[in-house]
Amino acid sequence: MKPNAIINSHAEMKLGYEQVRHIAWLARLGLSEEEVEKFSLQLSNILENFEILKQVDTANVPPATHTIPLQNVFRKDDVADSYSQAEILSNAPKQAEKCFKVQAILE
Numbered sequence: 001m002k003p004n005a006i007i008n009s010h011a012e013m014k015l016g017y018e019q020v021r022h023i024a025w026l027a028r029l030g031l032s033e034e035e036v037e038k039f040s041l042q043l044s045n046i047l048e049n050f051e052i053l054k055q056v057d058t059a060n061v062p063p064a065t066h067t068i069p070l071q072n073v074f075r076k077d078d079v080a081d082s083y084s085q086a087e088i089l090s091n092a093p094k095q096a097e098k099c100f101k102v103q104a105i106l107e
Contacts, residue, residue, distance in 0.1 A: 014044045 015023075020040045024031045031039065085098060094101035 015040050015047070 017036060017040065020036050020043065021031070023043070024036070024039075089095050089098065089100070092100045
């Protein structure tokens with residue numbers, strides 16, 4: 001099935017059984033018969049909503065990257081004293097050359 005064959009026409013946006021199965025195959029999803037029927041209705045509704053949105057006149061609407069103003073929610077960085085290397089390594093079960101020594105996990 002070709003990717004463009006998923007959408008039948010602009011007039012009718014109903015997704016059929018085979019189309020939902022194909023979408024599920026592309027997404028590597030195993031769907032039951034009930035799920036195919038459920039998603040067929042849900043995906044058809046989503047496509048119908050996009051068709052409704054296409055009718056909105058946006059000719060005089062400036063492009064925007066964000067719908068709401070952005071603000072920084074992070075605190076300012078405060079310079080503070082840190083632990084010494086010796087203090088940190090004192091908790092290590094094994095050390096080598098002033099580093100944590102861990103078991104290799106790669107073959």
